[in-house]
Amino acid sequence: MSKLRSAPTLDDVARKAGVSTATVSRCLNAPERVVEATRKRVMSAVDTLGYTPNFAARVMAAKRTFTIGAIIPTMENAIFARGLQAFQEELHQRGYTLLVSSSAYRPEVEEEQIRTLVARGADGLLLIGHDRDPKIYDYLERQKVPAMVAWSYIPNARAPSIGFDNRQAMQALADRVIGLGHTRIAMISGFSQGNDRARLRIEGVRDALRRGGLQPDALSVVETSYEVENGAEAFARLMSQDPRPTAILCGNDVLAAGALRQAQSMGMRVPEDVSITGFDDIELARIVSPALTTVHVPHREMGGKAALELVEMVEKNIPGNTIRLQTDIVERHSLGPANKSQDFASRG
């Protein structure tokens, strides 16, 4: 059994107010087109009946949903939370509702959710990162649903994007690490397969190594999923190498927090015995101690601008701009200079 909802309809309101349904509809959608007296009558009918317009019917008739869909890889950590919040606020300002779902970093789930959102009539979509099956972009084009990519900046890609240059940002951080004298550098990354952000961050480290006259191929990278536990485990793995790396660059703050915890439980001091860096600058980075040196990403700005751009694309039916945001390194206390004692430590 399902509900036999007897909710009042436009018709009921119209009858009660003694006008046609068209007038009621106009009261709701274009009040200035109906004269004060009538409007009042209608509105009071709406109130006493407790009328709420039926969304599906409205969508069918108007061909617009004022809904934007967003699919993020995960809600379980705070990485996307702040940006999404800003995205939602900006959309709300402009009369749009946000529908969020999370794909758990699984491409096939993401694809299914894209289809669901489109079938639900989303006027536009926010996607995270560029890497995905090209046939999804084909589908979106065919369905004429504009999509915007965030958390990544790649000009001339299939979809416009608003984000930062992951490669360059990570390179800048790695430059700094190298500048502090570290030569044995390792990395804990998210899975790079199907994740351009992870992939480009790794490349960024390699770039820096190259520029610093170090061997980029020698970089050991552990790829794992973005959870604290995995960061810890990866750190332990990396530390079993001989000689030990003196700096561990992590693909994000969550992994870094895990690495940090593991370092501490192995009795290593950070940054004296080993340096650890993060990426994203989420709240977590300031909570752990020592606080993480990390790459600050302007999440709120990104979310806000993404909303603006996307609404523009939807309403004006235009391609959409690709926008690059700046990131900067925030120096806190988990990165320090390399020093001799670390050489001894590694031979323990």
Added chain:
Amino acid sequence: MSKLRSAPTLDDVARKAGVSTATVSRCLNAPERVVEATRKRVMSAVDTLGYTPNFAARVMAAKRTFTIGAIIPTMENAIFARGLQAFQEELHQRGYTLLVSSSAYRPEVEEEQIRTLVARGADGLLLIGHDRDPKIYDYLERQKVPAMVAWSYIPNARAPSIGFDNRQAMQALADRVIGLGHTRIAMISGFSQGNDRARLRIEGVRDALRRGGLQPDALSVVETSYEVENGAEAFARLMSQDPRPTAILCGNDVLAAGALRQAQSMGMRVPEDVSITGFDDIELARIVSPALTTVHVPHREMGGKAALELVEMVEKNIPGNTIRLQTDIVERHSLGPANKSQDFASRG
């Protein structure tokens, strides 16, 4: 301008396959009612046309959306993330889609979002906590949209709930604190206005005080919003009292993390100089050091069961059960015994 979407319709598919729209519809919704040969023909038409059913039209015709809405107070921290994830997974299993929005702890926003979700035809709603304007419950009843409350357990309330006894859980923790010899106890809570969970947790502490022969009215409580910074600030405020409290019970782990950080930056050792406890046992609790002694809430179980119950309510059109979950205290390292030295410290 909006899009002139020329997406294929049921009609197009029907024509292409040489059958009626009814048959196509049946192929999609009740394949066993159509003979193999026809089904194949239809399905291939669906494929070549790249047909996706129009959700709004389907909803209008079928009066069911297979959509559940959830409104959580915030996405910015991880408190609701894990439970919601489980909720979503369970729903997905049963063929439902989840729509999430966040109210930023603002009752008027929550109300608006409830209306939005109902207008969108949500078959059921998940709400956090019981405290809200009774007229919202009236509205939901009138619209015949079943709602389930989570993160709280209150029998015989307006809506069925699945959760834990916030009061009792906090009392148990406070009992433990008192058992360790603490007598000067203070609390950092979220705003209790309109938030039964916060309110009941405070009551829980008072209960424990009473049982322990201490003065419940003497409990100083700082209410603030659930952010790390606020936890830090509240801690500082509490520490300006003389004599200083020796144990700070926090309304959740986020606040506790803030308090912890502040303690450290004030040069106080935890738990030697002051004990701090959290609530929720989110990931954060294990990341900070010392790791937080806190109340473990079975988030995934709660989310999963909430989904089951709600689907039951929706499909069978029944009232729904109220279920109580167990919480337990997880002892980590932020709570220690009260000791004499703290008396000296407070007189510094």
Added chain:
DNA sequence: ATAGATAATGCAAGCGCTTACATTGACGTC
């Protein structure tokens, strides 16, 4: 007063589906 312009309202045709009911055809039974 009256024609013409303009504002306010009504009429009715869909929007793309689902589904109750009607129709058709294949098969088995006596």
Added chain:
DNA sequence: GACGTCAATGTAAGCGCTTGCATTATCTAT
């Protein structure tokens, strides 16, 4: 071979809105 069954498919009536166009009321200028 006629008839009853039953499975497969078709017919068509909505679902609750929006909106282009038609109609009516109101106002302005002569």
